[in-house]
Amino acid sequence: MRQFFVFIKCELGQTYDVAAALVDQVEEARQVHSISGAFDLLAHFSVDTDADIGRFVNQKVQTIPGIKDTQTILCFNAFTRDHGLGEG
Structure with missing residues (x-):
């Protein structure tokens, strides 16, 4: 599995709606933090x-209403x- 994070800028007043849509509609979303x-x-x-992260962000994240910008x-x-350090 590949892990990545997306910073999201929302339209004014839309942050909670965008967060709810990400959690409810995007199965690959593990956590969403304000x-x-x-x-x-x-x-x-x-x-x-093997997923194309650019295409994923373009099609599944940026299309959610209320999103203004992403990084x-x-x-x-x-x-x-439990993992990541010194494992061969």
Whole structure:
């Protein structure tokens, strides 16, 4: 599985509606957080290893009503207590 995050800027007054739509309509959404700063939401997604992330964001995320802008962050490795460090 490939993990990535998307910062999402919403139209004014639409943040909670966008968050609900992501959770309800996008099966690959693992978590959606409201955040402070330049963006309104941070969404964590998990897709198949061979998935086209650009196409996924374009077709499944950016088409949700109320989304104004996105920025995608690709993940290379997850470092946690149970995996990611020193495993061969």
